[in-house]
Amino acid sequence: MRVVCAWCQKEGRPALLREEDSCDGSLESHGICDDHSVKLLHEIKMRLRQAWSLSLSEGAGVPL
Numbered sequence: 395m396r397v398v399c400a401w402c403q404k405e406g407r408p409a410l411l412r413e414e415d416s417c418d419g420s421l422e423s424h425g426i427c428d429d430h431s432v433k434l435l436h437e438i439k440m441r442l443r444q445a446w447s448l449s450l451s452e453g454a455g456v457p458l
């Protein structure tokens with residue numbers, strides 16, 4: 395089974411992460427590479443921060 399990074403695949407980059415010796419050699423499974431997991435975490439952090447500052451400016455902030 396080939397494990398490929400779904401994000402790399404979308405960007406047309408070499409996406410193969412690893413090959414696993416499980417049942418089907420023709421099967422493809424989606425994972426995420428180190429590059430994209432870092433990018434994704436960063437994006438999530440930015441979005442959380444954005445949502446948090448939005449809710450603060452709306453006066454519905456989280457009590458500290």
Ligand SMILES: [Zn+2]
Pocket residue numbers: 399400401402403426427428429430
């Ligand atoms: Zn990737």
